[in-house]
Amino acid sequence: MVRTLFAAVAVAAALMCAPAQASVVARVSLSQQRVDVTVDGTLAYSWPVSTARRGFVTPTGSWRPIRTERMWYSRKYDMSPMPHSVFFYGGYAIHATGYVRSLGRPASHGCVRLHPKNAAIFYxxxxxxxxxxxxxxxVR
Incomplete structure (x- = not known):
């Protein structure tokens, strides 16, 4: 019984001393057309983005990513390429775009577009x- 108690205490102590699980948070500002990426609570990146243009919507809220796709093609929008996609809500994703000149202003159908190098890093x-x-x- 003493050995069992000692083992349980040792396991509990090891779990308490283990480093906290790392986290990545992408905070997208629709008004600023920027994403701030924090890693383990520290700002690691701040990049321009393009979100929904007039007539389309980028949803506001907070989500855990659903899935990642190294390369995806939008069936809804003429098989448009969506490299390094991180899907977070239905068909909405953070992904790379070839339209880098539009970054920093609304231009998408609702997804969050990033420069290809930045999308690869986030992915x-x-x-x-x-x-x-x-x-x-x-956020708005």
Whole structure:
């Protein structure tokens, strides 16, 4: 019984001393057309984005990513390429765009567009840390 108690205390102590699970948070500001990416609570990146243009909507709220796709093609919008996609709500994703000149102003059908290099970084962070350790927050 003493050995069992000692083992339980040792396991509990080891779990308490284990480092906290890493997290990645992408906070998208629709008004600023920027995303701030924090890693483990520290601002790591701040990039321009393009969100929904007039007539379309980028949803506001907070979500855990649903899935990632290295390369995806939008069936809804003429098979448009969506490299390094991190889907967070239905068909909405943070993904790379070839329209880098539009970054910093609304231009999408609702997704959050990033420069290809930045989208690759964000995609890799989410894949490395895991969907359960990532969050997408979109505010006005």
């Amino acid at each position: 890799a962070l989410v894949r490395a840390r895991g969907l359960g350790n990532a969050r997408v927050v979109i």
